[in-house]
Amino acid sequence: GQQVMQIPQxxxxxxxxxxxxxxxxxxxxxxIQWYKQRPGGHPVFLxxxxxxxxxxxxxxxxxxxxxxxxxxxxxxxxxxxxDVGTYFCAGRWxxxxxxxxxxxxxxxxxxx
Amino acid sequence: xxGVIQSPRHEVTEMGQEVTLRCKPISGHNSLFWYRQTMMxxxxxxxxxxxxxxxDDSGMPEDRFSAKMPNASFSxxxxxxxxxxxxxxxxxxxxxxxxxETQYFGPGTRLLVL
Numbered sequence: 656g657q658q659v660m661q662i663p664q665x666x667x668x669x670x671x672x673x674x675x676x677x678x679x680x681x682x683x684x685x686x687i688q689w690y691k692q693r694p695g696g697h698p699v700f701l702x703x704x705x706x707x708x709x710x711x712x713x714x715x716x717x718x719x720x721x722x723x724x725x726x727x728x729x730x731x732x733x734x735x736x737x738d739v740g741t742y743f744c745a746g747r748w749x750x751x752x753x754x755x756x757x758x759x760x761x762x763x764x765x766x767x
Numbered sequence: 768x769x770g771v772i773q774s775p776r777h778e779v780t781e782m783g784q785e786v787t788l789r790c791k792p793i794s795g796h797n798s799l800f801w802y803r804q805t806m807m808x809x810x811x812x813x814x815x816x817x818x819x820x821x822x823d824d825s826g827m828p829e830d831r832f833s834a835k836m837p838n839a840s841f842s843x844x845x846x847x848x849x850x851x852x853x854x855x856x857x858x859x860x861x862x863x864x865x866x867x868e869t870q871y872f873g874p875g876t877r878l879l880v881l
Contacts, residue, residue: 686867697858697872698810705867743810753798753864754823757810 657682659746661758669766674731676761678744685747687727688755689718693740698757701729734765769793771873773859779879785847788876791840792861800870801834801844802858810858816842817864849880 660679668674678687686705690698702711704720704727711718717730727744741762745755772791780786792799800815814824816836824834831850836842846853856877860870 688869697875698860698870699872700869703867703869752823753817753862753868754812754815755800755870756812757802759809 657746657748657756659744659756659758661744661761663761664759665762665764667764667766668734670736671733674734674738674763676729676742676744676763678727678746678758680725680746682748683724685724685749687720687724687747688745689727689729690743690745690757691740692743692760696740698743731763734763736765736767739763739765771859771861771871773857773873773876775876776874777877777879779881780849781881782850783848784880785845786849786853786878786880788844788846788857788859788878790842790844790859790873792842792859793871794840796861796863796871797839798862798864798868799836799842800860800862801842802860802872804856804858804875805854813844849878851880854878854880 662677688703689701691701692698702718707724708722709720715732719728741760743760744758774789797818801813802810803813804810813826814834815822819836834844856875858872858875860872862868862870
């Protein structure tokens with residue numbers, strides 16, 4: 656079935672260090688989205704990647720979509736305590752469906 | 768502009784009782800999704816509707832779960848009878864119907880079945 660694997664499950668960093676989470680699908684995605692969920696909160700949309708090799712930046716966050724459209728990454732430069740939360744990738748495959756399949760998420764802890 | 772509204776926000780019930788979770792999507796959105804989140808299984812899609820019609824219910828765990836969307840502004844997820852393993856956070860999300868649209872999540876209902 657359609658699955659999105661995400662690693663690592665958990666990452667603990669010192670404030671100021673960088674952080675990266677990776678997403679993988681065994682089959683080609685049509686697009687991928689990233690969401691952030693703060694502790695006790697709900698997932699909130701961050702960005703969508705559609706094109707092969709696409710790179711998008713939001714301040715300290717850099718998102719990449721692989722050339723084969725099977726993997727993606729989120730990189731945070733110089734983490735801050737406000738970055739704490741779980742980061743999810745969510746993939747869509749071809750066809751008319753607007754269903755998203757969420758990855759397992761990466762919980763980021765930032766120590767001040 | 769109001770976001771997705773869910774009620775109740777918290778529910779504690781005893782095993783065997785019926786539980787009904789409610790969702791009001793964002794006005795103008797014609798797709799609605801029900802998710803369940805647990806530590807063990809992560810964020811799972813249970814069912815989704817386009818234009819009030821159930822499209823994919825393959826994620827519904829078993830016959831004890833049912834979902835309805837009688838109109839564009841209201842949906843329910845019902846568990847009858849409830850079991851302790853149903854304890855989780857249930858999220859409702861809505862979007863416009865497009866293969867590129869983002870989903871907007873409600874605050875969730877935290878369900879505890881004793």
